[in-house]
Amino acid sequence: MSESPLTVILVLGACPPERRTIARQIAGSASALVTIERPMGVDGIGTLVDEAIDALLARAFLDPSPSPRRLVLDCGTTVQPVDAVGAVLARAPEVRLDAVVTAVDASHILQDLDDDRWIGHSADDTIVYTSRAAIVMEQIEYADTIAVTGRQGVEHGRLAVLLALLSHLNPTALVRLADARRPSRYTDSPFDVDRFSGSPGWVSKINGEHTPWIEHPRVSTMLFESARPMHPERLLALFDGPIESRRFGRIVRTSGFCRLASRSTQVGLLQQVGTMLELEPTSFSSADPGAPLGQELVFTGIDVDQPALIAALHDCTLTDAELTADPVTWAGYPDAFTLWLEPLASDQD
Known part of the structure; x- marks a missing residue:
C-alpha cells in the first residue's frame, strides 16, 4: 500500500439525483465513487464507511497497477454528517478526510426543511427515529461547501434569499451554485475539525462569531x-x-x-x-x-x-x-x- 493516506470526500444531500450528480462530478475519472446508505439492519454508518475504505485499500494492496487514492462517498439521504465524519476520522492516519460537501436543491429546500416525517435506524440494538427535516438541517450546518442545484426556474429574488439563508445556517461554509463545468470548485475548502464543530450558525451566534458570507435584508x-x-x-x-x-x-x-x-x-x-x-x-x-x-x-x-x-x-x-x-x-x-x-x-x- 502507498504511504500516502487515502483521501475521502463526503457528499451529502436530501435529493438523491442531485447529490449523485455532484458526487460524480467531484469523483471524475481519478477517484473511486461509492454510494452508502444507512439501512434499518445496520448499527450505525461506521460499518459501511469501513467497508468502502477497506475495499479500496485492499485493491491498492493487491493490484500492482495504479489505483485511486481518493474515495468519494455518496452518502444516502438519511446519513448524518457527524456519524459519517466520525467514522472517517477514526481511520486516521491511513485515511484523511478532505471535505464535506452538501448538495441542496433550490427548488424545494424549504419544503425539505418542513418535512415532518421521521426516519428510523438502528443504534445500540434499538430503533431510533430522527426527523427528516433535522437530518437535512444537520447536513447543511456541518458542510464545508454547500452546492446549490436546481436553480433553473427559481426566481432570482427567491434564489438570493435561499443563498443567504444557507449562509446564515452555516456561516463558515462556501455556498456555491452547482456548475458541471467546474466541479473541483466544490472541494476547495479543506476539512478542519475545529471549523466542523463550530460550523452551525446557532453555535457561532452564541459565541459572537456569526458572520455569514451572504446577506439579504429578508x-x-x-x-x-x-x-x-x-x-x-x-x-x-x-x-x-x-x-x-x-x-x-x-x-x-x-x-x-x-x-x-x-x-x-x-x-x-x-x-x-x-x-x-x-x-x-x-x-x-x-x-x-x-x-x-x-x-x-x-x-x-x-x-x-x-x-x-x-x-x-x-x-x-x-x-x-x-x-x-x-x-x-x-x-x-x-x-x-x-x-x-x-x-x-x-x-x-
Missing part, C-alpha cells in the same frame, strides 16, 4: 437571552401556535440552551426545524460554574419580526410573582415536553 439570525427560567406551558404554546403559524415570519431554525422552571436543576438543548421541536438534556447542571445562564436561544428565519418575537419570548419567562416562588412550585407547572430520564447510579460513577 434573512436574519437573532440571539434571545434571558436569565429567567421558561414557563414550560407558555413556551410550548408559543412554538405550537404563533411560531408554527408564522405570525412572526418564517422561523426556519431555532436552537440553543434553555432552562425550564419545571426542570430547574438541569440545562436543556432546544432544537426546532420546521414543525419538529425537541428539548433534550445537556450535561450541564444548573449549578455548574460553566453552565449557560438562563436562555441562549438562536432563531434564523425569513421576514422575521424580531421585536414581536422577542416580546413573545419574554412573555414565556417567569413573571416576577412566579420567580419568587420556590422550585417545588415550579416543578408542578404543566410540562408536556418529553420526559428526561434520570441517569442510572452506575452511569454517574
Whole structure:
C-alpha cells in the first residue's frame, strides 16, 4: 500500500439525483465513487464507511497497477454528517478526510426543511427515529461547501434569499451554485475539525462569531437571552401556535440552551426545524460554574419580526410573582415536553 493516506470526500444531500450528480462530478475519472446508505439492519454508518475504505485499500494492496487514492462517498439521504465524519476520522492516519460537501436543491429546500416525517435506524440494538427535516438541517450546518442545484426556474429574488439563508445556517461554509463545468470548485475548502464543530450558525451566534458570507435584508439570525427560567406551558404554546403559524415570519431554525422552571436543576438543548421541536438534556447542571445562564436561544428565519418575537419570548419567562416562588412550585407547572430520564447510579460513577 502507498504511504500516502487515502483521501475521502463526503457528499451529502436530501435529493438523491442531485447529490449523485455532484458526487460524480467531484469523483471524475481519478477517484473511486461509492454510494452508502444507512439501512434499518445496520448499527450505525461506521460499518459501511469501513467497508468502502477497506475495499479500496485492499485493491491498492493487491493490484500492482495504479489505483485511486481518493474515495468519494455518496452518502444516502438519511446519513448524518457527524456519524459519517466520525467514522472517517477514526481511520486516521491511513485515511484523511478532505471535505464535506452538501448538495441542496433550490427548488424545494424549504419544503425539505418542513418535512415532518421521521426516519428510523438502528443504534445500540434499538430503533431510533430522527426527523427528516433535522437530518437535512444537520447536513447543511456541518458542510464545508454547500452546492446549490436546481436553480433553473427559481426566481432570482427567491434564489438570493435561499443563498443567504444557507449562509446564515452555516456561516463558515462556501455556498456555491452547482456548475458541471467546474466541479473541483466544490472541494476547495479543506476539512478542519475545529471549523466542523463550530460550523452551525446557532453555535457561532452564541459565541459572537456569526458572520455569514451572504446577506439579504429578508434573512436574519437573532440571539434571545434571558436569565429567567421558561414557563414550560407558555413556551410550548408559543412554538405550537404563533411560531408554527408564522405570525412572526418564517422561523426556519431555532436552537440553543434553555432552562425550564419545571426542570430547574438541569440545562436543556432546544432544537426546532420546521414543525419538529425537541428539548433534550445537556450535561450541564444548573449549578455548574460553566453552565449557560438562563436562555441562549438562536432563531434564523425569513421576514422575521424580531421585536414581536422577542416580546413573545419574554412573555414565556417567569413573571416576577412566579420567580419568587420556590422550585417545588415550579416543578408542578404543566410540562408536556418529553420526559428526561434520570441517569442510572452506575452511569454517574
